[in-house]
Amino acid sequence: MPKIVDHDERRLELVDATWRIIARLGIEGATMREIATEAGFANGALKPYFPTKDTLLTFAFGHVFNRTNERIREVTAGKAGIPALKAFCIEVLPLDSERVNEARIVVPFWQKAINDPGKATIHRESMEQWHASILGYLAEARADGTVSAAVDDSAVAGHLLNMLLGAQIAAALGPEGQADPGLANQLDAFLTLLAAGS
Known part of the structure; x- marks a missing residue:
């Protein structure tokens, strides 16, 4: 058989x-x-x-994004506001070898997306989804009083998203398998500024 x-x-x-x-x-x-x-x-x-290798890379990017989102769903379950936002960011940041390897998939995909409208659309829709999630967490944090920074939430979400993507680029360019332990401290500092108010 x-x-x-x-x-x-x-x-x-x-x-x-x-x-x-x-x-x-x-x-x-x-x-x-x-x-x-x-x-x-x-x-x-x-x-x-x-x-083709190109179709494999596209599938790999989609798998990385879906796997990251599955981790995010697990770690944010039952959380709201800043705790949910921090948990979200930690799952995206390349803090271990697995997530560094994920960064090494997404960075080449971004390079190809520059000249490929289909891949650019996949990336844009993925980032719009994350941007919306961050906005939701920020709205919850405003409502419970833990965020009082006098900055528009859309700008904050964009800033944070750029920080996360920049960390992936830095990890992809770093020594093999090496995650940057300073990223968690940078995230904490950023969240502290949000709560500071001005």
């Missing part, structure tokens, strides 16, 4: 292999042959799932 292949599981195996290759060799080193070898598949086995 032929073996039944779980196609979704195989796609995720290929994405995980892609992350490991990019972490070791960078995006240019992540050839389809290297990814297939890393995943333990024959080179031709990738074609039915990802006809």
